[in-house]
Amino acid sequence: MAAPAPASTALERLRELHTTGKLAVEYPSVPGLLAELDPAGLARAGRLLQRVPVEEIEARHPGTAPVTAALTGHGTLDGLTAPLTGQLARHGIPLRVTVGDHDAWLRDLRDTGSALYAEGTELALCVLDAEVVFGELPVPWRVEDVAEAAAAKLELLGGLVERHAAHAPGTLVLNTLPLLRTHTAQLADHRSRAELGAVWREFNAGLLRLTARHPRLHVVDLDPLAAEGGPVRDTRLAAYAKVQLGEELLGRYAREIGHLVRTLRGRTKKVLVVDLDNTLWDGVLGDDGPDGIAAATTYRGEAFGAFQRVVKQLGAQGVLLAVCSKNDEEPVREVLRGHPDMTLREDDFVRVTANWQPKDGNLRDIAARLNLGIDSFVFADDSPFERGLVAENLPEVALVPLDDEPALHAERLLADGWFDVRELTAEDRLRAGQYRSDAERADLRESAGSMEEYLAGLDVRVEVSPARDHEVARLAQITLRTNQFNLTTRRLQQADVQRIREDGDALALAIRSRDRFGDNGVVGAVFAHRADGALHLDNVLLSCRVFARGIEQAALGALLRHAKETGAARAYAAYRPTAKNARYRDFWTTLGFVLTEEHPDGALSFTHSLETLPQLPEHVALTAGF
Known part of the structure; x- marks a missing residue:
């Protein structure tokens, strides 16, 4: 990567890269250069970028x-x-x-x-x-x-x-x-x-x-x-x-x-992380105390309150909300629980992180605890220093540049449509509650003597069946937004899922799960088809919220059993590597599949004879219909 030009504007830097013939080489740095350009500036940048052959960018950066x-x-x-x-x-x-x-x-x-x-x-x-x-x-x-x-x-x-x-x-x-x-x-x-x-x-x-x-x-x-x-x-x-x-x-x-x-492209953001002081409320809690902050009753306070209402509106539609603030934790929680000005309350957030550690590290911790990639985060903060720290160390995080004018907070948050989806699903509206239930699951896991004891106490129930009409949007959404347990990364729109449903030789299966802490809804999908007397597993996906509970083993074990009982001679599966699904490279072998070919691009092909079927997890209560 080329070193940044000192004190140069983004457009000057782009012109320099173009003049030296390095725009294609340095294309991964372009989003950072364009991040805060206005529409006129972006149009000027576009005129420069139009001169770069797309094929050259693609050749130098295959993932782009x-x-x-x-x-x-x-x-x-x-x-x-x-x-x-x-x-x-x-x-x-x-x-x-x-x-x-x-x-x-x-x-x-x-x-x-x-x-x-x-x-x-x-x-x-x-x-x-x-x-x-x-x-x-x-x-x-x-x-x-x-x-x-x-x-x-x-x-x-x-x-x-x-x-x-x-x-x-x-x-x-x-x-x-x-x-x-x-x-x-x-x-x-x-x-x-x-x-x-x-x-x-x-x-x-x-x-x-x-x-x-x-x-x-x-x-x-x-x-x-x-x-x-x-x-x-x-x-x-x-x-x-x-x-x-x-x-x-x-x-x-x-x-x-x-x-x-x-x-x-399935690049919708999932988590909005907000600062508190001069972001959600007017004032500095540590200096001014609870009585000295405002999100109502004053002119500036009303502007912060309007911003809180917008944030809450997003949270009601499946955006996970979290706090990352340099403050002491207990005073923050007291404000969120009881301050009369607050529209947002403690229960609106899936994580509240208030300490004096660097914010980039805190964002990493929030991502780890939610089991989500850091590239699914949007961070809103009024401090240029904090945004700069995150931009330097976590370039995958989208930044919302707030300042000392709270009346513009909501407009700046909404400007980039970070959380846009094609269609809102029932699971979207329930998502925040489901992630809060995960905290109770974490408590059970920590108190259990072993993983087996934890899973037995969780009372996992799984249902697998062809997707219903109202689940088509959810299955398409899973293919677009799931990156870790996504074995071939084939992205589908709703029309694609519907075509699979209507194909008499194909299956679009929804995986639903629930446990003692609540209903997780549709958490996974299996796409497959029958051809030449064999079952071809085109893709399998599972939400990161329900990893390591035996759900995928139960669903696929039942499908393989069904394939054998209905005359399939064998089953085929594949794995296509990405930057995020490497941990599941060997997943198929855990179900008895045999690796048959490794392709030059890293993709793998597997075959199962269906002679010895995988055992279903004992702790899972399974209902399956195909």
């Missing part, structure tokens, strides 16, 4: 998988590829993009031979604007004409979405269409303007509702992005160059696409 996208639209979109490149590079993802012809969106969506449908295209970006409707109106026009044209356009888009879902491999991305004042002001009476606003919002609502029927469709809502400020477009560029969406709005659109790609 580019995203392949195809871009089409109605207006001129030349200004979008640079911000897209910069925003994705912020997350360490190179962009390989094909740009369609001007105003070719309809042709591209209809033609299954276009780049939108090409093998390997992960994202089909179709960027539309209001002129796709207003450009077809008669002159003069009335609200009724807009309603008719919008309804026809929505029906057309619905059919094109169906076509894409049936023939394309990737995710189609549409967007809502901003309504401009130059549209509404053409109507002289206020009543007609109100009717037009209602018609337009119904059209955009219809676009958004298409996502409920099509799991591989994503619609970016441009209204909240436009509301962040700045014009939706430059009127002169729209008139002369057909640039219907402005630079600022396209930059924000690119930011949302970066978040979407991270979600599709």
